[in-house]
Amino acid sequence: xxxxxxxxxxxxxxxxxxxxxxxxxxxxxxxxxxxxxxxxxxxxxxxxxxxxxxxxxxxxxxxxxxxxxxxxxxxxxxxxxxxxxxxxxxxxxxxxxxxxxxxxxxxxxxxxxxxxxxxxxxxxxxxxxxxxxxxxxxxxxxxx
Numbered sequence: 001x002x003x004x005x006x007x008x009x010x011x012x013x014x015x016x017x018x019x020x021x022x023x024x025x026x027x028x029x030x031x032x033x034x035x036x037x038x039x040x041x042x043x044x045x046x047x048x049x050x051x052x053x054x055x056x057x058x059x060x061x062x063x064x065x066x067x068x069x070x071x072x073x074x075x076x077x078x079x080x081x082x083x084x085x086x087x088x089x090x091x092x093x094x095x096x097x098x099x100x101x102x103x104x105x106x107x108x109x110x111x112x113x114x115x116x117x118x119x120x121x122x123x124x125x126x127x128x129x130x131x132x133x134x135x136x137x138x139x140x141x142x143x144x
Contacts, residue, residue, distance in 0.1 A: 017065040018078050021057055052081040052112035054141045061123050066133070070125040076137055077118060083110040083143030114138035 056077045061070035085091060097103045118137040124130055 020065060021059055021063060021076060022078075024063065050081045052079060052083050052141050052143050054078075054138055055080050056137075061125070064136075068123075068125050068131060069127070070123050072123045074121050074123065074136070077139070079112045079114055079138050079141035081112045081141075083112050085109050110143040112141055113144045115140045115142040115144070 054077055056075055058073050059076050061068050061072050061074060064074070064076065094103075098105050114135075116139045117135040118139045120132050120134050121136045122130065122132045
């Protein structure tokens with residue numbers, strides 16, 4: 001049953017877990033000097049314009065927020081960044097159909113998402129039970 005654990009979670013719930021982990025531990029980019037952090041709005045704008053890429057964060061299994069209690073640490077890799085809208089005929093047609101209200105509005109831009117996942121992650125919880133999680137960490141990111 002725990003092999004398909006992530007299938008029980010919605011994309012929104014997974015995004016919330018990632019956001020919580022980033023807020024709690026910071027990303028690898030947050031290990032800058034205090035002076036560069038104080039640079040203000042310009043630095044924030046520059047960070048938000050970074051293209052889709054793979055980041056990593058070392059966290060405990062408990063901090064993943066999936067209901068397991070374990071102090072074992074895992075390297076959680078995630079996708080973050082911006083994706084430019086493609087200029088293919090499909091995208092142009094879709095934009096036009098949305099504009100003309102022929103189809104419902106959705107996301108106009110592609111999302112930065114995993115294209116493939118790292119190997120399964122196995123750990124021993126605080127109750128001495130062994131668990132394996134599939135598709136936990138991203139291996140490769142792309143705009144989809």
